[in-house]
Amino acid sequence: MQTHQYDVVIVGAGGAGMRAALESSKRTRTAVISKLYPTRSHTGAAQGGMCAALANVEEDNWEWHTFDTVKGGDYLVDQDAAEVMAKEAIDAVLDLEKMGLPFNRTPEGKIDQRRFGGHTRNHGEAAVRRSCYAADRTGHMILQTLYQQCVKNDVEFFNEFYVLDVLLSHDLTTGEVADGEEVAVSGVVAYELATGEIHLFKAKSVVFATGGAGKIYKTTSNAQTLTGDGMALAFRRGIPLEDMEFFQFHPTGLAGLGILLSEAARGEGGILRNSDGERFMERYAPTIKDLAPRDIVARSMANEVREGRGAGPNKDYVLLDLTHLEPAHIDAKLPDITEFARTYLGIEPYTEPVPVYPTAHYAMGGVPTNILGEVLRNNSDTVRGLYAAGEVACVSVHGSNRLGTNSLLDINVFGKRAGIAAAEYAVGADWVETPQDPEGGVVAELERMRTLPSGERVAHVRRDLQNTMDANAQVFRTEESLRQALADIAALQERYRHVSVQDKGKVFNTDLLEALELGFLLDIAEVVVVGALNRQESRGGHFREDFPQRDDAGYMKHTMAYRRPAASGDRPHSEAPSGPGTSAPGTFDIVLDYKPVIMTRYEPMERKY
């Protein structure tokens, strides 16, 4: 084992991680650990833009942006956080421009802006041009620009290192650490993919920026590598996860494939049509139609299909119609997504409508933080030195449904905040001693997995998980479907104990990596489903057919899910390691609690568009 020591360790090198690194590394000794090369991160797949009330093309202000974010999140948004994000959005965009990001331009040479779902003028009057963009490659440009700045500033990366545990001064999984007691982070344990070697990173501050968990679903816009690692690592160490039942299904995934087609397609004038050619969004959102927030559009699409108005031979998708747009306009504003339609479906968007269907896209929930990016271990206490930003975190600016473009904004605003806070804390803090045998749990689990002589294949368990999540915990949910999903997950967790990897080697053992990732996916899927079962209302991205109304009296509050020792001691026991920080199906329960929603300016109203 190798041991390293840094003031700040950032886990993940997507937008949030690199934005944090740029701030932290100029203040103190910083390392970034990433399981991928930074430019492979999924920030690069974001397309449509990043909203900020620059008012470059029409009147706009940050207060309208705050309101849209709160309403878009169906009032489960913490309003102080949304206000911070909308205010700091303006500098966040200007920062990126100064770093060199090649935004599209207005005729005057300013950053151009376009319409996006749920972003409106004066509290819902009409769609507003707020999204700053670079064709349909905004995420690619952000990722490249941040990486360029990291090269310029000599940021130190450990690429293809996989963090497998986060070290805390207390075992929070017992549930016995008193409120108010000081709990601190002391580092992380990582696995070097190229060699199989274990590395201990001692750190005063750790920033989690590990992204999302879309691979709990089969149909998803997410990369193969988005397996909820950071969320699951925190959860296994007893840190709660907030609002995990809220998962966003992006309306326009390429049908059958899930590949993302940006909302910018509709921002630029694209129209959704059913098999009758009807512009059905006029019925569901009469004011802003196709530019309603994603949860509403996704549900409307699924409803069209369910009621028999789907297109195609199996009537199982709807159509995204761009054929009325000028080809030159499409080429200038939407080059990549039209290329996806050509490459993967053989469809020419100039002349044919594109088959689309909702695709699992974004986790609104995650590791709870305050507006400085400090991780909460209950409703009020932070873990000293531990920060989170981006999709892994829940601050909560997205509430129960994120507006398009607000994720690129989130990673820039809160990545920057977390990077500054982590560095400033580290500069003044003392070193916290790492626990005895810090790598023990990780090494034991790796060895167990690598040496199991024979067993079920990882891919088969993962496939069954993704199928049940698609079937039972997607756009429409019921008690029955969720109970089915939960039973399936329990059975899959039992099967997971007996999966084995075929690759027994140390060098680039991606077989082993996938086995570990599957453990994270199972943990996260269970939290999603347990939260969804418990929330007997419909709000934002969470729609219960058996409880179709929003219930503010009962559920205007954040879900907090904790991993705690199993109440019943009669669970099957295996030789698997079962301590904190490991995958230990069956030996822990998920215990739910709630956290109040922070409201400042806006009273909840009915959400109409």
Next chain:
Amino acid sequence: MSTTMQSPAATESTQSSAGGEVGAVPSFDVTLRIRRYNVETHGDEAYWEEFTVTAYGTDRLLDALHKVKWDVDGSLSFRRSCAHGVCGSDAMRINGRNRLACKVLLKDLNPDKPITVEPLKGLPVMKDLIVDMEPFFASYREIMPFLVTGGNEPTRERLQSAEQRERFDDTTKCILCAACTSSCPVFWTDGQYFGPAAIVNAHRFIFDSRDDGAAQRLEILNDKEGVWRCRTIFNCTEACPRGIQITKAIQEVKRAMITRAF
């Protein structure tokens, strides 16, 4: 589990339960002939291995590689992430040409012959299809791939006309997959040449109206391992999964070096 496959692209459905009961999606068998290298199990010799898997209508080569890894041989190793051509992880040699495995549809390849799959050429192989990317990124880092400006920063954004923005649009598309650089015979010979990708990324800044670092970058690329080693073979342009006109970009950098106009 009682889920049914509704979609035409059952990318993971290699199980017999699929059993052809739907009949809607055409399936066909493909044979992959994969260049393998695993120092832990086979010593220092690379070898070929063939796998035959069943593919469906819209399956990509990446799907076939996943089928091998997930159902046949878990030790087969390759990088991948986004699976739709934007992250640049899965560049490899497919039937002798550099491609992203996630952008090649199997139906577009001749199924009568085995599809050869090899690691990128010119970079050290670490395991199977995984190469050491460090030499590639080292060249990238050398050409100052970041905006260089002098003086105070403006209060708001720097202004740039749509025409100025268009001037370097093509080279902003680079995803650093290395398909171009590792297709270049000049790069193969000794690996000293900066390679097309580094020059593409220099171009992206040299022709950005906001940038003041062009002279320095041109100085770096005027090196004997710089742009002059390009023999306009066009392999790079042909290999680029993003459709960047790479040879043209290199020519523009050469011209800028002579005319000092950019």
